[in-house]
Amino acid sequence: MRIRAQVAMVMNLDKCIGCHTCSVTCKQTWTNRDGTEYVWFNNVETKPGIGYPKGYEDQEKWKGGWKLDSHGRLQLRSGGRLKRLSRIFANPDLPTIDDYYEPATFDKDILVNAPAGRTDTPVKQPYSQLTGEPMSVVWGANWEDSLGGATGLDDPNLRAVSDKVKFEFEKTFMFYLPRICEHCLNPACVSACPSGAMYKREQDGIVLVDEDRCRGWRMCVSACPYKKVYVNHATGKAEKCTFCFPRLEAGQPTICSETCVGRLRYLGIVWYDEDAVLAAASVPESELLDAQRSAFLDPFDPAIQQAARDAGHPEEWIEAAQRSPVWKLISEYRIALPLHPEYRTLPMVWYVPPLSPVLDAAGAAGRDDTDADDIFHTIDDLRIPVEYLASLFTAGDTAVAGGVLMKLAAMRSYMRARTLDGSVAQELLDGIGMTGEQVEAMYRLLAIAKYDERYVIPAAHARDAAALEAQAAAQTDCSLDCEGGPGMSDFHLPQQPTRRRLPINPIRGRS
Incomplete structure (x- = not known):
């Protein structure tokens, strides 16, 4: 056994209000500069929807992630080493700028300098930030925001449930899905990189890019099934979410977590x-969720604690793993689920699926909203179909997705009864196999947890400080510590429209 620590995240989708604050603060921190105009390390999608880039979940088209070959062995969907090398100069499985969106800027001088006597209203003309030419804005990273299925029929997750889900106005459903890099245990991007520039940090599992070694082959973009690796068109280098590792090393949460209005993000050590990673990624599709959970180690097991000490992990990290909200939500309460486990990358950003207003739905159906059987039967009639959630989080296993929803519904009903008359709904507890103390602890974590309960991140250990500083100085620790990276350029608001500054778009070629 080789014990490793992984910084992981869980998001409670019931609390996401789609405000995009996380996206904006991430953009301002990491990608507010030339070459990354179209890049969003964090974005919030409306589901159902085709997402950003368009249709990124369609792996039949993009060939991202892993699959099992005819012998049951793990293989990249993009092909073996020889196949990838044969296409190194002409990779056909890359999204174009139209699949992302062409970023625009505006010449605001038209408004500021408009003559006072004009009878018409001056209008800002959008200009492409890539070519500098006039353009029409037809798509964006959050173009589907709150549309509730207007483009949902193109959502790959609806293929298996399209007969049941009808987009009639009164039946339309939607929820928000924030996405960042998954920092997988079995990252396809790392395996696909021909130059070895993509790597997974040994101390905390964060996946980064060594900019000095990156040659811009873009195989990492193809291999990532979540399409969370981007190419800076000004530098030709790959860039991605860094999990805000400089903040984590100081014991602070990621910027998206820190600024989240809904307080839906949880950070911790697992x-x-x-x-066990290779075996967990190689099981049949129906067993992937349990296999990944089985690879996680119990931080309260004395044998695991001693193994961590023998491997040189600091005592503070062992204590942090025991207090980790991520461990509780994934392995103790078992209500957090991974995004598309069928990609076999073993993602480490998990989600508590959204639960429709189940008590209201039970009442509307003429059922008793305090009866366990009535509540559990209502799960199948909720506005957000269980089949759709299963296609996102459990590789189509509706029993597992429904079981999580039942736990969440039982928690709501149990806490409601406790608040109203102090009663204990024992049949609800028996139905989900939890004690009252566990349900109340789960409720506290999901609903009213304080700052230090949601973010349990140990600061970089003192004895590692010198090594971390040396890595940063050598530019091998940060995917963005390079010319043109954050803080490395004299970024300022241009006096002239951006169209005069960026005449070349390497994503499309020269204009």
């Missing part, structure tokens, strides 16, 4: 067995 121990896992590195030797």
Whole structure:
């Protein structure tokens, strides 16, 4: 057994209001500069919807992630090493700028300098930030915001449930899905990189890019099934979410977590067995969720604690793993689920699925909203179909997705009864196999947890400080610590329209 620590995140989708604050603060922190105009390390999608880039979940088209070959062995969907090398100069599985969106800017001088006597209203003309030419804005990273299925029929997740889900106005459903890099245990981007520039940090599992070694082959973009690796068109280098590792090393949460209005994000440490990763990613599709959970190690097990000490992990990290909200939500309460486990990357950003107003739905159906059987039967009639959630989080297993929703519904009903008359709904507890103390602890974590309960991140250990500083100085620790990276350029608001500054778009070629 090789014990490793992984910084992981869980998002409670019931609390996301789609305000995009996380996206904006991430953009201002990491990608507010030339070459990254179209890049969003964090974006919030409306589901159902085709997402950003368009249709990124369609792996039949993009060939991202892993699959099992005819012998049951793990293989990249993009092909073996020889196949990838044969296409290194002409990779056909890359999204174009139209699949993302062409970023625009505006010549605001038209408004500021408009003559006072004009009888018409001056209008800002959008200009492409890539070519500098006039353009029409027809798509964007959050173009589907709150549309509730207007483009949902093109959502790959609806293929299996399209007969049941009808987009009639009164039946339309939607929810928000924030996305960042998954910092997977079995990252396809790392395996696909021909130059070895993509790597997974040994101390905390964060996946980064060594800019000095990156040659811009873009195989990492193809291999990532979540399409969370981007190419800076000004530098030709790959860039991606860094999990805000400089903040984590100081014991602070990621910027998206810190600024989240809904307080839906949880950060913590998870121990896992590195030797179990390959086996966990190679099981049949129906077993992937349990296999990944089985790779996680119990931080309260004395044998695991001693193994962590023997591996050189600081005592503070062992204590942080025991207080980790991520461990509780994934392995103790078992209500957090990974995004598309069928990609076999073993993602480490998990989600608590959204639960429709189940008590209201039970009442509307003439059922007793205090009866366990009535509540559990209502799960199948909720506005957000269980089949759709299963296609996102459990590789189509509706029993697992429904079981999570039942736990969340039982928690709501139990806490409601406790608040109203102090009663204990024992049949609800029996139905989900939890004690009253566990349900109340789960409620506290999901609903009213304080700052230090949501973010349990140990600061970089003192003895590692010198090594971390040396890595940063050598530019091998940060995917963006390079010319043109954050803080490395004299970024300022241009006096002239951006169209005069960026005449070349390497994504499309020269204009």
